[in-house]
Amino acid sequence: MNDRGVSSTLNYVLSLSIATLLVTGLLVAGGTFVEDRQKEVMRSELNVIGQQVASDINRADRLLTAGQGDTRVVVNQSFPKRITGSGYDILLSTGDPLDPSDDTLTLVSQDPEVQVEVHVQTEQTLVESYADSGVVVVRNRTGTNDELVITNG
């Protein structure tokens, strides 16, 4: 009998708190691990989607460059509405107008917020534009033969 002199209540409280501590530790570690994985996966997913949109822009750019006179180019591709449980936005931003490598696609997921940038280089001019998740369309801006925008299909 080695538990003599220890009240059963204390014993109970002790074992309960130790168990709680261990379990909480396990849950926190597990939760953080999953959250880290989620962010990592979102980052790579946004990266892949960004690169797909960038190559669509390049395809449209090639078609537009090959065209003469009045040209109309529409290239669309469907992407998942939500990635790992979160929606996302795609922003095509143009930096320095003289630097063609300064054009950037920025993809931002809503919850958790993960941001990824993909650079685009084109022959034609890119115009600042924006698209939601889903079907992303790359097209030349109505009425122009040398400007590309992204939009939703």
Place this chain on the structure above:
Amino acid sequence: MADLSEDRGQILLIAAFAMAVTFVSLALVVNSAIFTENLASRGETSGSDDALVVRHEVQQSVGESIEYANTYNTSTDERQAQNVTESVATIRESIANQQAATGKMVVVEGPVDFVNGTRIRDNASASGSNFTNASTGGTHQADWAVAEEIERTRAFEMNISDAGGFAVTLQETSGGDRWQMTVIESSDDYTVEVSESGTVVGTCTVGPRQYVRIDVTGGVVGGEPCPHLQFGRGIDGEYDLFYNSSDDVTGNYSMVVDRDFVSTPANLTGTRADNDPYTTEAIYSADVTYRYDGPAIAYNTTVRVAPGEPA
């Protein structure tokens, strides 16, 4: 040990449940990762490469019909245009049928615009003649202007032998820039020397042979690409095309220039003469409209067709 009741283990149970939920969400995350890999390995899905391939096919086919009209139907520009228009209608049908089989809609229409030009050729029979101009008053000139105030030349090919310093010169009409290609033959080796405004930019030599075929606008000498032979590099706007020492060469040549001057031939005759160059009516280029509709792509544009034009 304390006397614990049979209700023990709630914490463990709750913990196990929470862990289970964590693992399920981990599975979802991993699933997303797998989908990402799938998306990343997707190739060309929209078919933009096919749109360009078909466009090229259209360009080639219409180019062939222009060449056909220029070769076999030289009476008037109108006749040639009519001929090409009818060919384009046939091309439209066949390409539309072909592409419809794979679920794409391709419409070729036109030509919506023609640029009339002139074909200049000297195709003397047997082994050819020298490249002097048509006889004016019983004399031939060795240095003469083949075409003046032109902006473009295409399908300029010659098949020559015994060249000794024969040169093709492009001189800007209102500028000072000059481009020149000289052909020298030495013990059956042919050397093409290209110079720009008097400075030699490079030479290409082909081995011993009886004759050499030079695609002047295509940059090919004797079947081998010649990187220095870039027709009219550095020439802006209108230019005059001259032959120099054209009595120092034997063979045939043909070219199409973008000026419709068959009615007032400078140095040239409009009727075929065996040993002299002559001109015929020709279509220089034609524009057709092209429309490609695929499952994920729509492309409308105008395609300019000028076969054999330097890039």
